[in-house]
Amino acid sequence: AGSLPLAGLAAGRAAAAAPPVSESAVSEEDPESPWKDLADLIDTGDSEGVAGFIDELDASDVARAIERLGREHREKVLAVLEPSAGAELLEQLVDAQGGELLEAAEPQVAAAVLQELDVADQADLIATLEPEDAKSILAEMPAEAAREAEFVGNYAPDTAGRMMDTEFLAFPQDSDAGRVVSDLRRRADEVEDDAVQYIYVVDREGRLTGVLRLRDLLLSPSWRVLETFMIRMPLALHVDQALDDILDVFDGHAFLAVPVVDGEGVLRGVVHRGDAQEALSERSEREHRRSQGLIHEELRSMRLLDRSRSRLAWLSVNILLNILAASIIASHQDTLSAVIALAVFLPIISDMSGCSGNQAVAVSMRELALGITKPTDILYVWRKEVVVGVLNGSVLGAIVAVVAWLWKGNPWLGLVVGAALALNTVIAVSVGGTVPLILKRFGRDPALASGPILTTVTDMCGFFLVLSMASTLMRHLA
């Protein structure tokens, strides 16, 4: 299947202006509610119709159509399609959405579709399922295939073992070029397009000993033994190596794919450059999501209770931290009732400090991701943040001070709220810049915890600064 993938296929809105490019019928339309047509096709049980409908749409329109299907139709999507067409559909969707379709389908149907995917994709999709659903789907797969999927699923996320493609071309080192070419010719149709960038060479135990590039093979006489023109001791990844190592390899070299070996040096698979980039992009998406208080990936098509519970998990911790911070205000009620104007400025100081601190968090997260900052660089980061905090705190403090002074005609009120905001900005950027490093150093997830820690600390400090300074200067304020 798919031996001539370039031929005559049209890609959505691709190249409308370019003469040599074929165009598809849907290229210019922006389908308004594609899920209605899709639901109709599902109702008629028209397998080819559904497959054709999905083929014609852009990947994002397919995702949108699936998202908007009602539960009764969503249950039937995979059942209506041929397993191979179902697999192609899942490849277009993000894992969370693909997992939803698998959960909605009958286990036999889900198992048949899964088997059409490569094992890395199987493992990723299975990881999104509820454990019971995963179990009943795996039970419907042939024992061997289920075992392999579970085996790959056991590699930690974002390791070479988890993201490798287990389809690759490998030949014994004592073969000759002619045998490789005739073997390639024989298997031309079954070999995936992206599996033949490099041809690997192994010894009798399956250990990786060399690599051939296709063009070197092209230029070698057929009697040459692979050993004599292969590139020896090729760079390889270990199955347990993590994403950052993998990205370093692709950053440092122009390779399209890197072989993956196990502890014995046996060739197990291949990581493609695109897979590593995709894993990186998913990791940053995950961090972003977590920094906004979404512990799990949420799509609005998911079950209401799951969506609510996942959001509440983070909110309920946050509200306790908020109540803790507000207890500072509660302990200064006398000051507050004497100078009620202060109550107007408390939320401003809380919010602005949070903003300044979040900017520092974002810079630290970015620098950690790039490796520019390490968890031990706390002092350096702190020094770099303090100077920005002093500058920005002065500007913001001055703005608030002037507003307070003009509003109440009392320069002392301006002094209190302005100085408190200026000082608290310095605290906020110090905390925001360093907390992600500290969390990372202790093996915690900085994306998830930095925000709540930051706002709790800056709220408490901010409230305390305003109210204690006000109580000291009370005779000028009241």
Next chain:
Amino acid sequence: AGSLPLAGLAAGRAAAAAPPVSESAVSEEDPESPWKDLADLIDTGDSEGVAGFIDELDASDVARAIERLGREHREKVLAVLEPSAGAELLEQLVDAQGGELLEAAEPQVAAAVLQELDVADQADLIATLEPEDAKSILAEMPAEAAREAEFVGNYAPDTAGRMMDTEFLAFPQDSDAGRVVSDLRRRADEVEDDAVQYIYVVDREGRLTGVLRLRDLLLSPSWRVLETFMIRMPLALHVDQALDDILDVFDGHAFLAVPVVDGEGVLRGVVHRGDAQEALSERSEREHRRSQGLIHEELRSMRLLDRSRSRLAWLSVNILLNILAASIIASHQDTLSAVIALAVFLPIISDMSGCSGNQAVAVSMRELALGITKPTDILYVWRKEVVVGVLNGSVLGAIVAVVAWLWKGNPWLGLVVGAALALNTVIAVSVGGTVPLILKRFGRDPALASGPILTTVTDMCGFFLVLSMASTLMRHLA
């Protein structure tokens, strides 16, 4: 250069446990302050020493060493290195950091290094420079090269024209397989490894008419004319096509690279799968950064005033919005001084509503990025958010209500703050879910503006709800 990139190279910490893999001397160390050694090497002007030092480190350690160099050393890095080694260094760094090195160097040095990069990288780096710096560097490049870099730089960011590789292999359609193979053999050393996945076929005007896969070429007799076995009408991108279209193409097909044509159908370049993935990952990074209030990419090695100014640009808008929201409190001072306990709950309601709303913003941003949600789906998104808001608002409102009741022994206080938080949670998720869609619909950047709009609206509504409900129920509260 680089015709045998796989041979004998070691990749940082790669594959420590795998026998067939070569190891480098630095593989196990975690260099504590590499920038000191680097600074020493720069001081001695030891070109090979600096290049070797950079080669030995992981890409992230190199980035860290460069970040921590003082200004006087940073100015000299590129001058000390051979231009080709300087270019390899820039390829390892993110554009913002590479741009810093170019700005710090003399224009002649920067120009010599830039010329070693491919034109897409040149355009990306030049885009990060101050206009005057870019001008003086371009002036030092040969007129032809400068024109090409400017030409590519003129394509909008994230279009096929901007990210395409302008090095590719193309042959006239009336050539035969033998000529292609002998030509490949002759040029084997100059052709980049990743340029030879597909060989393109063009007519006399340079228009793309077909594509050859290397393995089809391998299996064809030398007398066959390309036209007779090429894949006709290959899928192609137009130079102006945007990232989402490009990703759709790679999502829908297993291609490693897609050709790019201009309005006349002339082949202009090739977009690789990895480049598209990288552009996606940079776009989500940019959106994340903007959602946290960083308009420009900041690294802590940048100039203090630039860092401060960029952060203040967003903070100063925010403080005005904060003052606007706080004016609601100012207009209810009487209520507040009668029931000073309310002042304790105002920051809680403001912060918690902001959190709930930000979760909805994050889901919408994710669904917009995936194409699952379109800017016109406002009603659908709103319906899906309201139900979550009612559930979560009830839980959070109940928590706050109980706390308030227990604290002051007054159930009416609990009712006011609890009901206000519950209602405001519904408002917050409604605003948070829909505002990104509305901003996108009107061509604004949802990543930048959603947060400030959300918090301003939810603060105003939250403060108003608490204080107006309190003034209505004043006789039970005071």
